[in-house]
Amino acid sequence: MTGNPSHFTHALCRAPAPSAIHGIRADGGPDPDFAGLAAEHDAYVAALCDLGLTVEVLAPLDDFPDALFTEDVALTFPEGAILLRPGAQARAGEVAHIRDALAAHHARLLEMTGPGYADGGDILRLADRVIIGLSARTDRAGADELAKLLGQLGYRAEIAETPPGVLHFKTGCGLIDAHTILAVPELATCPQFAGLEVVLTPLGEDGAANILRVRDTVLVGDRWLATRAMLAARGIEARALPTDQIAHIDAGLSCMSLRW
Template sequence: MTAPYAFTHALCRAPAPSAIHGIRADGGPDPDFAGLTAEHAAYVAALRDLGLTVDVLEPLDAFPDALFTEDVALTFPEGAILLRPGAPTRAGEAQHIRAALAARHLRLLEMTGPGHADGGDVLRLADRVVIGLSDRTDRTGAEELAGLLGTLGHAAEIAQTPPGVLHFKTGCGLIDDTTILAVPALADCPQFVGLEVVLTPLGEEAAANILRVRDTVLVGDRWLTTRALLTARGVATRALPTDQIAHIDAGLSCMSLRW
């Protein structure tokens, strides 16, 4: 079985100037656009340095959150799935990535609703896919998505995202095939039974949204204790700046579709 992080390709979208007005759950200041653009460029460069072919789509100023391509689709070697994001301001985004996905995947499936699902709530494990219910992913959407995943040959389970955690993957990320980094609120997640759950260090809960790419785990550069924890486990890490994208409730997995 191919590891769920053995990626060869990624699809990103350059941030538009409107990105500084992206969604955020708790308000707060706008990110700096120059800083946001620099963080995105560093992210794309890191993926390429790790051996991926990365295509960067043009910015979409009408959709401030469009640089977070992961929320509008899922991509696998077997095909892609267009999602239905749960935030009303993102409802039209999927149609703007349709052509790019169709050009790169032999099969393109699509959610039809009425439910919603965000890619940030979807965690790919070695043997199955976990869909977290959240403010952006409802049960109707999760069940439709589970059926589409089955069409592509992927088993799916539905989990509950803890209160206060925006997306399921805001609170967890894959270290390797059998190990999860998670916030304490997800320590007893039933879908993690049989896996080792490593908890985020105190004060570094926001570090949970790591991104495993091939043999390397990308981690926000502020999370020194988390990075030291991973290094002590023999995991190769690469620190990337995330200060500006954090202003708009995003992390490392959000900025690309990978397969």
């Protein structure tokens, strides 16, 4: 498997429900403002559409506060989709609610059966392989099963360690381009990044690491001014999006869509 890991044509999102303000968070903190959260989601969907993607937005699920983070419950590729087993028990029921939408777009639908767990936020797709990060939400058994399913779709997988204190693997890293990773300092020497250039997040901007490359544009949180300046200096086309409210529930830009 080789190719451009960011050349997407489609995305699947889910509108936030009012219950989203009670979404899971590792360190407590105040609830987000729902109106602000909904506005951030709208801006995100609009950006994907503006970049040329066909975006389907599913109806909100009030019984599942975190359901707007569609990336965590599945993986999507041109060759097919994989239904995952979220590591947070409260999110397990979300998988059934996304199955039909994925089946409508993917003729081949694979599914994890357990007993392990894997969250999509721990999965980083590169040009020549897929990295599965072990975390509090993705265990070794889940990573091993997912690696086998990826192999059925023709994708080679490698398993990495997510540093302590980093919720998901992609909380700490993201693609600047097919050959360059933006990462928090804790991931600077990640063995699975061998052969790639690793650029560290500017001082005080570890939260910027969850960028999202879509075609030739990098989406980045608007408050990360040093990161935006660094991307501009590298000649990267970047688009700043508001993420203040979704950050209250431990989320970033990649979480809010499934892309293929």
